[in-house]
Amino acid sequence: MKKKRALISVSNKDGIVEFAKELVELGFEIISTGGTKNALKEGGIPVIGISDVTGFPEILEGRVKTLHPKIHGGLLAKYDDPSHQAQMSDNHIEKIDLVCVNLYPFKETISKPGVTPEQAIENIDIGGPAMLRASAKNHLYITVLVDPADYKQVIDEYKKNQGTSLETRRTLAAKVFRHTAAYDALIAEYMTNLAGEQQPEKMTVTYELKQSLRYGENPHQKAAFYQKPLGSSFSVAAAEQLHGKELSYNNINDANAALQIVKEFSEPAAVAVKHMNPCGVGTGKNLFEAFEKAFEADPVSIFGGIVALNREVDRETARKLYEIFLEIIIAPSFSDEAFEILSAKKNLRLLKVSFDGKGNKENTLSSIEGGLLVQEQDAFGFDDAEISVPTKREPTDVEWEALKLAWKVVKHVKSNAIVVSDKDRTLGIGAGQMNRVGAAKIALEQAGSKAKGAALASDAFFPMEDTVEAAAKAGVTAIIQPGGSVRDADSIKKADEYGIAMVFTGVRHFRH
Structure with missing residues (x-):
């Protein structure tokens, strides 16, 4: 009986010698190339070189070796x-x-600091994907593997049934096409960026399964969490979970929202989030003071929320955090004492995130039925704005600090959005309202008497003077907004009438 043939050519050599030994024992003869052939020979496995099959030498530094009719036939x-x-x-x-077959390590190559385009391009595999795609197409007859995790299943099936089932071959072929598609997508993204293309005619993206989720936003919805290869280190996807139960779909969304807000601050800051909106933001001389301010901002809504902190969690802060029911605490690190305190809560999730990557500006992707929306992150900061003061009175130094904090927060609140704050904490947040004065009323009502002397920020311009009127009656003394309404003059006049200092930034921050 004629021997079966296996073609083996891998960059990831984990388990390959053991796998090949099992194949030989099952009656296979092995064809191989280059480094794989040498590794198998060193493992004592008889190997037929690819040139012995094709009758043609490997040429062009190994760029051409398997692209031959005797292989692809x-x-x-x-x-x-x-x-x-x-x-x-x-x-x-x-x-x-x-x-x-598995492929040249393109992802690993481009992840290295200082890699040149020449080095990256040299690690684009050509023959490997061609063999994989050909074999996967022909899976009716051929068993094709790309993942060492599948070696055992194939060997077990061969031992039991002298071959693999069509179902297995089809499953493996599907994995191959996912693998080659992801490989090509990563190359396409690299080359697109290298060429400086801003809006290519095809958008190819790839993500890797990080976690299967129990369910989505609601228990009747299936869901999973995928991570972008070589994505930002400042992300929930790249976070190290130190303690607590698995993250849920809603946890991940809320944690991401909290991270995006806390990265606005260089001083010690604490952000509490519920349902994708901040419920309290505080800053201070140290982390404990910052968290106290965030807690005081809304001690009711923070219950069951997510907290993001931009400094190592110390013992004092941990003891304060422990007093509250929280779902997640995110920080760059936890002291040993802080971890001991917080990990006493069995279900509390503790996430460690690298803040070194917070300057990354990945595009944001939003799926719609039948399509995908792509945009740059809203990374526009206060220092980027063309600030003007159209009112008779300019803000005081204290008001400027309050305005900056409110403006940093309001860009992360669902539109229509209003934030009322003092210089180191939010006092009231109005989110996701259908009209701006409605959002203002919610924020001002939450702030209550604390609105006296406070600042108010709006994510977009005032179409009417009614928001200024409401703010003035609540005691707000400074307002920051984009300006640009055809009725700006009415708002300016109303602000002057009440002695309010108003600042225009020229930039809106819609968030849907």
């Missing part, structure tokens, strides 16, 4: 088709039963 032939069998016989092409 064996991968693409219909083995039960008489005309294919005849052509294979006429051209001395032998069938290949199993293919085990």
Whole structure:
């Protein structure tokens, strides 16, 4: 009986010698190339070199070795088709039963600091994807593997049934096409960025499964969490979970929202989030003081919320955090004492996130039915704005501090959005309202008497003077907004009437 043939050519050599030994014991002869061939020989496995099959040397520094009819004929032939069998016989092409290939480490190469375009391009595999795609296309006859995790299943099936089932071959082929698609997507993204293309005619993205989720926003919705290869280190996807139960779909969304807000601050800051909106933001001389301010901002809504902190959590802050029911605490690190205190709560999730990557500006993607929206992050900061003061009175130094804090926060609140704050904490937040004065009324009502002497920020311009009127009656003394309404003059006049200092930034911060 003629031996079965396996073609093996891998960059990831984990378990490959053991796998090949099992194949040989099952009656396979092994064809291999380059480094894989050497590794198998060193492992005591008889190997046929690719040149011995093709009758042609490996050329161009190994760029061309498997791209040959004697290889691809064996991968693409219909083995039960008489005309294919005849052509294979006429051209001395032998069938290949199993293919085990994984690809040049392109992702690993471009992740290295200082990698050059030449180095990256040299690690674009050509022959590997061609063999994988050919074998996966022909999975009716060929077993194709790209992942060492699948070696055992294939060996077990061969031992039990002298072959693999069509179901197994189809499952493995699907994995191959996902693998090559992801590989090409990563290359396409790299080359697109290298070429400086801003809006390519095709958007190819790839993500890797990080976690299967129990459910989505609601228990009847299935969900999963995927991570972008080489994505930002300042992210929930790249976070190290130190303690607590698994993250949920809603946890991940809220944690991401909290991180995006806390990165606005260089001074010690604490952010509490519920349902994708901040419920309290505080700053201080140290982290404990910052968290106290965030807690005081809304001690009711913070219950069951997510807290993000931009300094190491110390013992004092941990003891304060422990007193409250929280879902997640995110920080760059936790002291040993803080971790001991907080980990006493079995279900409390503690996430460690690298703040070194907070300057990254990945595009944001939003799916719609049948499409995808892509935009730059709203990274526009206060220092980028063209500030003007159209009112008779300019803000005091204290009011400027309050305005800056309110403006940093309001850009992360769902529109229509209003934030009332003093210089180191939010006092009231109105989120997601259908009209601006409605958002203002919510924020001002929450602030209550604390609104006297406070600042108010709006994510977009005032279409009417009614928001200024409401703010003035609550005691607000400074307002920051984009300006640009055809009725700006009415708002300015109303502000002057009440002695309010108003600041225009020229930039809106809609958030849907």
